[in-house]
Amino acid sequence: MEYTKDHIILEYKRLKEYLGKSPSSRKFYAETGLSLRMLEKLYGSNAFSKLVNECGDVANNFSTDKIEIEDILLQWGNLTRECKKLPAIADWQFNNCKPQITNIKKSHGLRWADIPYKFLELFSDKNEWQDVVAIIPNRSPNEVTTSKNIPKIEGLPYEILKFIPPVVQDLVDQSSDKEKALEFEKGVNLVFQMLGFEVTNYGQGTGRNPDGIAKASQNNYAVLVDAKSRTENYKIGTDDRTFIEYINKFYEPLKKSGFKNIYLLIVSSGFDLVTASAIKNIKIDTQVSTTFLTSKLLLKLLSNKIKNPRQFDLKLFQELLIEDGEITEKRIDALIAKQNKS
DNA sequence: ATGCTGGCCAAAGTGTACTT
DNA sequence: AAGTACACTTTGGCCAGCAT
Numbered sequence: 001m002e003y004t005k006d007h008i009i010l011e012y013k014r015l016k017e018y019l020g021k022s023p024s025s026r027k028f029y030a031e032t033g034l035s036l037r038m039l040e041k042l043y044g045s046n047a048f049s050k051l052v053n054e055c056g057d058v059a060n061n062f063s064t065d066k067i068e069i070e071d072i073l074l075q076w077g078n079l080t081r082e083c084k085k086l087p088a089i090a091d092w093q094f095n096n097c098k099p100q101i102t103n104i105k106k107s108h109g110l111r112w113a114d115i116p117y118k119f120l121e122l123f124s125d126k127n128e129w130q131d132v133v134a135i136i137p138n139r140s141p142n143e144v145t146t147s148k149n150i151p152k153i154e155g156l157p158y159e160i161l162k163f164i165p166p167v168v169q170d171l172v173d174q175s176s177d178k179e180k181a182l183e184f185e186k187g188v189n190l191v192f193q194m195l196g197f198e199v200t201n202y203g204q205g206t207g208r209n210p211d212g213i214a215k216a217s218q219n220n221y222a223v224l225v226d227a228k229s230r231t232e233n234y235k236i237g238t239d240d241r242t243f244i245e246y247i248n249k250f251y252e253p254l255k256k257s258g259f260k261n262i263y264l265l266i267v268s269s270g271f272d273l274v275t276a277s278a279i280k281n282i283k284i285d286t287q288v289s290t291t292f293l294t295s296k297l298l299l300k301l302l303s304n305k306i307k308n309p310r311q312f313d314l315k316l317f318q319e320l321l322i323e324d325g326e327i328t329e330k331r332i333d334a335l336i337a338k339q340n341k342s
Numbered sequence: 343a344t345g346c347t348g349g350c351c352a353a354a355g356t357g358t359a360c361t362t
Numbered sequence: 363a364a365g366t367a368c369a370c371t372t373t374g375g376c377c378a379g380c381a382t
Binding site for chain 3: 024025026036046048049088089090101102105111112113
């Protein structure tokens with residue numbers, strides 16, 4: 001059906017009267033059954049705005065161009081100069097500065113509290129802005145730390161947390177959630193890589209294998225690593241058979257390529273009192289020691305490795321693996337102390 | 343070819359939860 | 363109470379993709 005401009009203008013005015021105010025375009029299309037394409041035939045681009053203007057109203061205008069960060073900072077600088085102190089959000093609003101704070105966050109990823117420091121980044125060397133620069137206080141160390149949003153892990157203080165890389169920050173979480181088994185395996189392998197091991201990934205989809213093999217070629221030992229994500233503490237149960245299978249499969253090839261010692265390490269969120277018989281079975285069948293390590297303590301080790309990369313010694317790490325059973329926090333702390341002393 | 347839908351963009355504005 | 367951060371909704375313009 002063909003419409004004329006007159007017909008459309010009539011529809012617009014009718015709807016406006018009915019609503020008691022100028023309709024939005026969406027409302028207009030919905031109420032009149034007219035379509036944008038139809039309007040475009042008569043008006044071309046920006047059809048609805050042109051229609052609104054023709055009817056004597058002022059068309060809404062949404063600026064489509066993103067406001068550059070420099071523009072925002074210049075407005076902020078002028079505002080600060082005027083206020084003679086750091087402006088509040090309300091000052092920004094009151095002075096009609098643009099865009100709104102929420103949109104600065106959205107389009108530039110900048111929080112209100114961070115704007116002064118972005119300003120410093122770009123304008124601190126400009127003579128004409130020195131009065132504003134003087135108003136901006138130094139960043140308090142507290143603020144810097146809270147803005148980084150480091151997830152909290154129970155039992156690990158901030159001093160340790162801050163050295164843990166974001167890719168493995170969720171490791172403890174993953175270790176206690178069976179749904180995240182795959183991420184956990186990958187994370188554990190990644191941590192061993194960061195500790196300085198040469199890691200081969202196996203894990204899910206590669207048949208009967210441990211999740212990874214961490215090799216310390218320099219020190220002639222290799223660790224078969226198995227990551228178990230469990231909500232409850234991990235129980236070895238009848239898994240000893242599977243572990244023996246793993247070991248038998250990899251023992252000879254590893255020996256042949258020069259690894260004198262081979263260990264089995266199980267990483268999980270926590271452990272039930274480890275059943276001695278299972279460990280004994282593994283030992284009898286394979287001569288390999290089995291140790292258990294929580295994801296939390298693994299991260300603690302990693303944190304220290306990243307903090308003092310040169311002190312970390314894979315030879316000292318080997319000492320943890322010799323004795324069967326769960327590796328306690330005490331022993332980890334002792335290892336860290338020993339490393340940092342040397 | 344034409345029409346329709348849903349989604350994206352950059353913005354304004356509103357409401358709410360949190361901190362100081 | 364004031365200040366702050368952020369999620370959510372609505373707005374016009376625009377476009378890709380699908381159906382007719």
